[in-house]
Amino acid sequence: MIAVEGLTKAYGSRLALDHVSFEVPEREIFGFVGPNGAGKTTTLRILAALLEPTGGRAFIDGADVTREREKVHTRIGYMPDFFGVYDQLSVGEYLDFYAACYRQPKQRRQKIVDDLLALVGMTERKGQLVDTLSRGLKQRVCLARALVHDPAVLLLDEPASGLDPRARVEMREILKELQRMGKTIVISSHILPELTELCTMVGIIDHGRMRATGSVRDVIARLTSGRRLRITVIAEKDAAIEILEPLPAVKHVQAVNGTIEAEYEGDEVTASEILATLTGAGIRVSSFTPVDGGLEDAFLRATSEEVG
Amino acid sequence: MNPIARTLWNPIVAKEYRSRMRTWRSPLTITIHVIVLGGIGWAVFSAIANSVAGFGSSGGGVSPSSMGILLFTFLILFQIVLLAFITPALTSGAISGERERQTIDLLFVTPLAPFSIIWGKLLASMSFVVLLLVLSVPIFSLVFLFGGIELDQVVAAFALTAVTAMTLGFVGVAFSTFFKRTLAATVASYGAAFVMLVGSPGFGLLFPTEYDARAAVVPAPPALALISPVVPLLVIASGQPVSTYGTRASVDSQLQLSKGAGNGACVGLPNGGVSCSSNGGFSGYSPGTGTASPGTTLHTGFLAGLQYWQASIVMQLMICAVALALSALLLPPIRRFGWRRNRAPAAEPA
Incomplete structure (x- = not known):
């Protein structure tokens, strides 16, 4: 049209x-x-x-x-x-x-x-x-x-x-x-x-x-998918944050309503390595989910870097 | 509705009528126009009456018909001055006002042609001017109490006045299209009105047509000097030509004529009158026969054969045509001129 x-x-x-x-x-x-x-x-x-x-x-x-x-x-x-x-x-x-x-x-x-x-x-x-x-x-x-x-x-x-x-x-x-x-x-x-x-x-x-x-779905997925993790742990939330923060791939960690949200740079392999680090340190992880960002995330990323 | 009728009578006309007549400014303008014109008429009438009374029962030689001519002259000239103030105010915001109100784009995305938009604005404004002219008719009817003015003179004067207002309107819309701001368009429109009413006669005085004093026919004033309605209105009112306005006998021919005639530079006029001039300026009415034609007819130039007021109308219609064409050309958001061609610049490196 x-x-x-x-x-x-x-x-x-x-x-x-x-x-x-x-x-x-x-x-x-x-x-x-x-x-x-x-x-x-x-x-x-x-x-x-x-x-x-x-x-x-x-x-x-x-x-x-x-x-x-x-x-x-x-x-x-x-x-x-x-x-x-x-x-x-x-x-x-x-x-x-x-x-x-x-x-x-x-x-x-x-x-x-x-x-x-x-x-x-x-x-x-x-x-x-x-x-x-x-x-x-x-x-x-x-x-x-x-x-x-x-x-x-x-x-x-x-x-x-x-x-x-x-x-x-x-x-x-x-x-x-x-x-x-x-x-x-x-x-x-x-x-x-x-x-x-x-x-x-x-x-x-x-x-x-x-x-x-x-x-909308494609653009958001293309620009933001796999770069944010929502992690739920049993009881050891502060310990988990202390483990995540020093990791070189992790850019930002924060507690959000009983869960942990971590921004990182990398792909699925990087995400699995983060999970392995947590479980290896004895943190009991009940859920570990890559989170799609919204249009706002996509917009900020698109306007802050070149997109092919 | 056929395309021509649709162009001439488009929705803008009806919308303009409606919104114009709903504001307080329109009745106020009408009231002021009628009061001022009526006041002028009353003042002139009183002055004439007093002057007649001052001369006693003999009347001092002032005939009722000359009173009528004087009253008519004052009224028609003041009406022109009033319209020169009113018309630019009506039209100079026609397009620039749409831009300032941010409504112009909404018109541009409709199928209305630029000419239709301009025409709609003009027609609405000119209708208001016609309304003012019609409302002034009862005041002008006072003139007929005295006599001295015929109906055809009134009709000619009103026709010239209407065309003058139309010209001022067309020029106002052209400036409104050219300038983005109404203030600039208004200033330019009033400037144009001044040039038209005062500058044009001034041109005739400063740059008159030179002619041989021994010639049988006095040439026409320069065409630019006939744009102004002032001199033609004086001619209509008096029924006599303004003998040497816009013309000047060449010095050589005057000298040769004076050798032959003894003294002075006097020129025989085609209407039977005689005009004597030494400097070519405005020397008043010729002592002619007093009838409208052929003494008020131009004898040379491309306006030959026309009377002063007709020549003025022709000149003004030419200005209207130019102003209308320029307005329609300047109005569209995308103007296509043959000499301009856009090219895409090279993309910047990512």
Whole structure:
């Protein structure tokens, strides 16, 4: 559905995007993760045909974003990270205006507006001036606005930024519902735990380069699996920590809720050697489990080292 | 709806109407416009009445028709000045305001063409100006109490005023598209309004068209001097040409003429009047016959055959076309110019 090939954007001598490539199949939610200034917004603006790339190509449902802008605009719903609203317009009028801009027939627009307001849970706010809404409600209206022409692809730039926890949960539920409706969604965010729950795919970008991309499970496994151990011992927890700490492969040890978590460098052989050291010292180990890190771990690792 | 109709009547027009008329600024602007214009009319009317009373029962030779012409002249010129203040304020934030409000990207991702966006903004602003003009009609009707002004003169003056406001609007939108900030666009728009209303007549005074004093036909002023509506409005109001405005008899021809005529440099005008000039400046109305045409018609240049106000409209429409084209060209987020081609820089080593 979305294909990005070697996308590059230069501002003078500074490269904002450096040969970024990724693909998003249909009906996937792609989480675009990166620190501020990494190139997330630049990528989304290029995908929305609002910015011309210096090099590379990108396609939305087969339409080239640099050559078929009109087609792209009919196939995407774009929600920028910062956006304004028109004062003096009610929520219903605001959505009706954009539906008209997208050339929706007048007799259908009322139903479109009502359906979208129901989808984002704002039916009772239809007559309220859009400028008087809270940020969370404005975000919802803007999401509804992006849907007025029933696009196949949604490009959402930080849709949850500035929202309180409840509003974030509600936004997440709306996005899940949109996925069930068959939308392909690209969502940039720096709120990683939410992306882990929401996204099916993830791309980690830093300094304009794509550090890792793939399914959430694969990326996390690739970047973090086997590097953290959760060890449960019978009674000799302090002794076990004293044995683990001096080991050269072990980088950090801490007690967490009755268990021991140890970070180490190495592979499965290293892990088995750590276990052998503990049992050889007479520590009774009841469980010894490699722990997968979360997206946050993967992100930190991806942005602190080069990933092939 | 066909594509042309869809472009000319697009959702932005309706949205602009709705949001513009819901603010307190619109009724306030309308009220101030009518009060100021009405006040000017009342002040001029009072001044005329007092001056007539001062001359006693004889009336001092001031006829009702000349009172009507004077009142009309003041009203139409003040209306132009008022619109020169109002129109840039209406249009200079049209696009830059969208940028500042961060709503412009949301328009760019719709199928609306840049021209449609510009046109929608212009149409909404110009409709408001037309509303102001319509509301001023009752004030102008006072003129008919005195006579001296015909309906066709009023229509011509209103047409020129409307086109002037439109030109100021188009230029304002062009600046709004060019500048990112509304403040800069507003300053530039007011600067353009000043240049148009004052600079253009000044150009005619400083750089008049030179002609042979013995020529049978007085040439037209420079085309740039006709952009301003001020002189054409004076011509409409008086029904007479401004004889030597924007023209100057060459020194040699004046000398030769003075040798032949005895003294002075006097030029016979096509309408039967005679104009005497020594410096080529604004020397007032010619003592012509007093009818609108053909004395108010330009005789040379590419605007030959047109009356002053028609020539001004033509010049202004040309400015409108340029401003509209520039606006539509500058507005899109991705501008495609033939001479620019992007190339991907080489990838940095990982």
